[in-house]
Amino acid sequence: LEISESEFESADIDFLSIKILLYQTGYLTIKSYNKTDRTYVLGYPNAEVAHAFINKLMFYVGKLSESDFSAGIRKIRLALQSDDIELFVEQFNHMLSMIPFMLFKRGEAFYQTIFFLICQAAGFKTRVEVATALGSIDAMIEFGSKKYIFEFKIDDSAKKALEQIKRKEYYRGFLAQATKQQLVLVGVSFDTVTRQINEYEIERMNTIM
Incomplete structure (x- = not known):
């Protein structure tokens, strides 16, 4: 997260941004400072704080009990560790089914946010809107x-x-990696009636050593 020097140094309690509040409560710390732009980059101090914050946020967004949330996250983690996309989708849908219907929003951003929070809570390095030459990757897990x-x-x-992933070659920047890796391309469709992932398609490719 980037924040301006003026915003960072503001002492007016009535106009504090959420970024400043997260910094003051210890959820974020200063990672770097850009002298040219006079901006700070804030980030989580460590993985434990990141997971704690995301867990609390997911409890708030999803209204899930701690036991249900923890059990669901554990199954999500095991599914991806086993490279079992079918089980991953099944468990993700189970998590979605526990969120009260009145909290759902129609747009893609809602599902993208829930996906990010769940995968981050499971301990995976997750990024959204990853910029490429021809567009942005909706989500990427490493x-x-x-x-x-x-x-x-x-x-x-x-x-x-x-087809969009392949047509826009979202994977191209990862093909010439220093170490051999497998890229797993996953197309996902969300159904706004069932509020679930109703189908997915995958394709695998290897990077060049």
Whole structure:
């Protein structure tokens, strides 16, 4: 997160941003300072704080009990560690089913946010809106020797989502890696009626050593 020097040094309690509040409460710390732009970069001090914050945020967003949330997160983690996308989707849908219907929003951003929070809480390095030459990757998970590239569609086909990843070559920047890795391209379709992932398609490719 970037924050301006003036915003960072503001002492007016009535106009404190959420970034400053997170910094003052210890959830964020200063990672770097850009002298030219006079901006600070804030980030989590360590993985434990990141997980604690995301867990609390997910409890708030999803209204899930701690026991249900912890059990679901554990299953999500085991599924991806086993490279079992089918089980991953099944467990993700189970987590979605526990969120009260009145909290759901229609847009892709809602599902993308929930996806990010759940995967981060599971301990995976997760990024959203990863910029490439021809567009942004909706979500990417890096785990071990694998990178999972996700494209989301709302009330549309998973096939179209996968085709978009390939057409725009979201994976190209990762092909010439220093070490051999597997790229897993995943097209995902969310159904706004069932509020679930209703289909997905995957394709795998290896990076060049």
